[in-house]
Amino acid sequence: MPSYAYFKKKIIPLEQANINVMTNFMHYGTGVFEGIRGNWNKQRRQLYLFRLREHYERMLNGCQILNIDMPYSLDELCDITVKVTAKSAFEEDIYVRPLAYKSSEALGVRLHNLEADFLVFVFPWGPYLDTDRARCVVSSWRFPKEVPRQKLTGLYVTNALAKTEAVSGGFDEAIMLNADGYVAEGSGENIFLMKNGKLITPPGSDGPLIGITRNTVIQLAKNELGIDTIERHVDRIELYAADEIFLTGTAAHITPVAEIDRRKIAGGEIGPVTKKLQKLYADIIVNKNTKYSSWCTPVYKK
Numbered sequence: 001m002p003s004y005a006y007f008k009k010k011i012i013p014l015e016q017a018n019i020n021v022m023t024n025f026m027h028y029g030t031g032v033f034e035g036i037r038g039n040w041n042k043q044r045r046q047l048y049l050f051r052l053r054e055h056y057e058r059m060l061n062g063c064q065i066l067n068i069d070m071p072y073s074l075d076e077l078c079d080i081t082v083k084v085t086a087k088s089a090f091e092e093d094i095y096v097r098p099l100a101y102k103s104s105e106a107l108g109v110r111l112h113n114l115e116a117d118f119l120v121f122v123f124p125w126g127p128y129l130d131t132d133r134a135r136c137v138v139s140s141w142r143f144p145k146e147v148p149r150q151k152l153t154g155l156y157v158t159n160a161l162a163k164t165e166a167v168s169g170g171f172d173e174a175i176m177l178n179a180d181g182y183v184a185e186g187s188g189e190n191i192f193l194m195k196n197g198k199l200i201t202p203p204g205s206d207g208p209l210i211g212i213t214r215n216t217v218i219q220l221a222k223n224e225l226g227i228d229t230i231e232r233h234v235d236r237i238e239l240y241a242a243d244e245i246f247l248t249g250t251a252a253h254i255t256p257v258a259e260i261d262r263r264k265i266a267g268g269e270i271g272p273v274t275k276k277l278q279k280l281y282a283d284i285i286v287n288k289n290t291k292y293s294s295w296c297t298p299v300y301k302k
């Protein structure tokens with residue numbers, strides 16, 4: 001099954017969507033990306049895009065930061081994405097990658113006097129961390145201070161350094177601290193701790209991306225399990241004493257953390273709250289739980 005891309009205002013096969021080597025964003029990280037999941041419901045033979053509008057709302061905020069004049073409205077972005085996903089016709093879980101970028105074929109470090117464009121493509125992508133219990137390590141790479149926590153392509157070099165440091169040390173994922181030494185997030189996920197019956201997650205002011213899965217989990221914990229989430233500073237040491245820890249992200253879904261810095265969390269097992277949230281989330285993203293149907297955009301016309 002071929003993948004398709006929406007590129008330069010047309011839907012074309014993904015392998016034909018190529019960019020000139022002088023394109024500005026490739027050199028200076030002047031792009032904003034998103035990651036959206038399409039989740040396949042086998043019984044209904046339908047693919048659901050999860051929280052599509054919220055992803056594009058966040059992307060438009062990122063565009064503001066980079067002075068990218070997005071050539072499409074929020075509705076048009078959603079519409080293009082449904083069309084390119086439908087054209088790809090996958091019957092499995094997929095990932096959608098939109099990118100708004102400085103498209104001028106012009107070098108020079110700046111945001112001004114550059115054109116911008118938008119593309120989006122679709123491809124099948126299975127579990128991101130490829131483990132049901134992640135072994136994590138606190139990274140020696142810290143987030144730089146006063147950097148906008150948006151999905152700006154140039155910012156992800158620190159995350160890439162952290163991830164490779166973790167994987168080359170035999171771990172699945174890196175936990176990143178901010179410049180003040182507080183826990184911020186994983187290299188591609190938000191982090192939650194369960195302690196004494198409450199969920200805790202670092203606040204946006206400590207550097208994490210404000211994840212859409214993070215927001216989903218906060219709502220589900222409150223509405224379905226009666227558990228409040230406290231947003232506050234988290235010290236590295238607190239991680240070791242947590243009752244449960246899990247990571248959240250569009251790519252990683254809800255991934256339990258079994259180990260941090262070679263210390264077992266929840267005895268290395270999946271904690272009870274993590275398990276309940278995983279089950280709720282797994283049903284919701286394939287539109288099995290109709291209470292949350294408004295979060296699921298069907299791709300195929302019936």
Ligand SMILES: Cc1ncc(COP(=O)(O)O)c(C=O)c1O
Binds near residue numbers: 210250251
């Ligand atoms: C650094 C980082 N943190 C957190 C997240 C989770 O965000 P979301 O749940 O919106 O996918 C991501 C996901 O893309 C990420 O790249």
